[in-house]
Amino acid sequence: MEANQVIVCHCEELTVADLKMAFEHGARTFDDLKRMSRCGMGHCQAKYCFDAANDHLANWSKVPVECLPNTRHRMPIRPVPLKVFIEGGFHEG
Amino acid sequence: MKVETYDAIVIGAGVVGLGITYELSKQQGLKTLTIDQGYPMSGTSGATQAWIWVHSKTPYKYGQLSLASANRYQELQEEIGDIEYIRSGGIAPIFSKQELYDAKALQLEMSKANIPVDLLSREEILKLEPNLSPNLLGATYSPIDGHVNPFKLIQRYHLQAKINGAHFSFYNGVRALEKTEVGYKVTTNRGVYEAEKVILSAGLWSKSIGEFLNIRIPTHTSRGQILVTEPTEPLIHHVIIGMRQLSNGIVLMGFSKEDVGYDRRTTMDVLQDTAEKSVNLVPKLKDVKIVRSFSGIRVMPNDGLPIFGEVSEQKNLYVAVTHSGMTLSAILGKSMAELVTTGESSFPMEAYSIERFKGREENQ
Ligand SMILES: Cc1cc2nc3c(=O)[nH]c(=O)nc-3n(C[C@H](O)[C@H](O)[C@H](O)COP(=O)(O)OP(=O)(O)OC[C@H]3O[C@@H](n4cnc5c(N)ncnc54)[C@H](O)[C@@H]3O)c2cc1C
Ligand code: FES
Numbered sequence: 001m002e003a004n005q006v007i008v009c010h011c012e013e014l015t016v017a018d019l020k021m022a023f024e025h026g027a028r029t030f031d032d033l034k035r036m037s038r039c040g041m042g043h044c045q046a047k048y049c050f051d052a053a054n055d056h057l058a059n060w061s062k063v064p065v066e067c068l069p070n071t072r073h074r075m076p077i078r079p080v081p082l083k084v085f086i087e088g089g090f091h092e093g
Numbered sequence: 094m095k096v097e098t099y100d101a102i103v104i105g106a107g108v109v110g111l112g113i114t115y116e117l118s119k120q121q122g123l124k125t126l127t128i129d130q131g132y133p134m135s136g137t138s139g140a141t142q143a144w145i146w147v148h149s150k151t152p153y154k155y156g157q158l159s160l161a162s163a164n165r166y167q168e169l170q171e172e173i174g175d176i177e178y179i180r181s182g183g184i185a186p187i188f189s190k191q192e193l194y195d196a197k198a199l200q201l202e203m204s205k206a207n208i209p210v211d212l213l214s215r216e217e218i219l220k221l222e223p224n225l226s227p228n229l230l231g232a233t234y235s236p237i238d239g240h241v242n243p244f245k246l247i248q249r250y251h252l253q254a255k256i257n258g259a260h261f262s263f264y265n266g267v268r269a270l271e272k273t274e275v276g277y278k279v280t281t282n283r284g285v286y287e288a289e290k291v292i293l294s295a296g297l298w299s300k301s302i303g304e305f306l307n308i309r310i311p312t313h314t315s316r317g318q319i320l321v322t323e324p325t326e327p328l329i330h331h332v333i334i335g336m337r338q339l340s341n342g343i344v345l346m347g348f349s350k351e352d353v354g355y356d357r358r359t360t361m362d363v364l365q366d367t368a369e370k371s372v373n374l375v376p377k378l379k380d381v382k383i384v385r386s387f388s389g390i391r392v393m394p395n396d397g398l399p400i401f402g403e404v405s406e407q408k409n410l411y412v413a414v415t416h417s418g419m420t421l422s423a424i425l426g427k428s429m430a431e432l433v434t435t436g437e438s439s440f441p442m443e444a445y446s447i448e449r450f451k452g453r454e455e456n457q
Binding site for chain 1: 132133134135139244248251252261263264320322323359361364365368369371372378379380381382383384385386387
């Protein structure tokens with residue numbers, strides 16, 4: 001398998017080549033990749049692909065990986081049904 | 094420092110600035126540069142519901158503008174490639190008697206613009222959308238409303254403009270804007286650029302950039318928080334005020350408007366309220382899982398209408414600042430390119446001139 005066909009984001013099935021294309025169109029941070037390609041927007045919410053994608057970005061842009069901004073993590077940490085979110089719980093009927 | 098010269102510079106590469114850039118790029122021989130302090134979706138355009146919404150845009154003239162934009166998206170879909178513009182039809186649910194009266198007034202107002210708005214009874218609306226709550230009194234419905242894929246729209250504008258020869262500079266914030274003898278000088282953190290014409294389309298930030306030239310752009314901010322579900326069975330088939338379901342089964346839900354300045358956090362109270370409203374509207378959502386939330390800040394002109402056109406005291410300086418930028422980018426782009434290159438636009442835009450704020454209280 002060619003190196004650039006390796007999957008980085010499994011949830012959204014994005015390869016190194018997909019992310020490289022976003023980079024070539026100017027994406028420089030993980031959030032840019034996210035908006036351009038959906039990388040990180042899958043079921044695991046970037047828990048799996050964040051580090052790998054950032055390593056590629058750092059490599060392509062020649063910026064140390066520690067200098068890249070983090071992605072914003074938002075509620076909820078784990079998927080929960082809407083009824084759990086409703087204040088005071090959800091009442092049937 | 095070397096100064097680069099262009100015919101026109103667009104400040105801000107959100108959906109509005111890119112729509113303008115794309116239309117300008119079709120002009121042979123016009124050299125343009127579009128500058129953004131971040132990347133095209135780092136502003137409001139990256140945190141949006143992306144409805145192309147027409148049927149409740151009052152007064153009717155504003156409805157007409159929104160309709161013209163919706164029609165332009167049909168052409169763009171051919172011109173720039175698939176932006177997933179779909180006219181799903183739009184529904185505004187009615188829960189109370191007062192809303193019912195308002196709906197009748199809306200129907201009348203929109204008829205002046207030939208925008209079809211149907212007033213549906215509970216039975217009719219439940220036939221159209223069986224998963225809506227039976228507690229509804231009814232709804233207004235219009236086949237004109239729809240949605241676009243905002244990521245695709247922005248990519249297509251950007252790529253097609255690039256192919257046509259437009260220049261771009263990202264991660265390059267504008268730090269000063271001055272008048273020169275021939276036009277304007279734009280100073281950024283990476284260089285100095287000059288152009289005869291400048292178009293200010295920096296969304297929320299336009300107000301502070303305008304201050305470099307003493308132009309007051311009377312806007313305020315409005316945060317919207319959105320809940321995102323996992324992909325689920327098809328529950329709704331139209332855009333329903335507050336929510337839509339994407340083709341991959343994900344439902345986006347949001348009803349909130351808060352003036353909290355540039356604060357882009359999400360907060361538990363608003364998200365709980367959003368969940369409650371959503372379940373009241375579509376009861377089956379109660380068991381669907383939320384995977385994510387996000388928030389975006391809308392820029393709101395103080396009288397709610399777009400601010401568009403040349404600034405009278407600053408010749409060759411144009412502004413395009415609006416809420417509902419997803420709905421309007423197509424018509425604003427086309428009109429701005431016409432205005433910049435010929436001095437006139439085919440769709441009447443005079444009513445949206447910034448001059449209307451002169452002497453008004455909002456301008457204080
Ligand atoms: C939650 C939410 C839901 C929404 N839903 C809809 C909807 O369904 N339908 C609809 O039509 N609209 C909707 N909107 C509104 C719509 O998203 C916005 O009107 C639109 O994205 C605005 O685009 P813009 O190009 O004006 O602004 P932006 O996308 O914010 O672009 C402005 C750009 O200017 C750049 N910039 C700022 N300062 C500088 C500087 N000094 N130098 C260089 N560049 C600079 C920024 O980086 C940014 O990229 C929604 C908004 C929110 C928040
Ligand atoms: S692997 Fe990228 S979102 Fe899950």
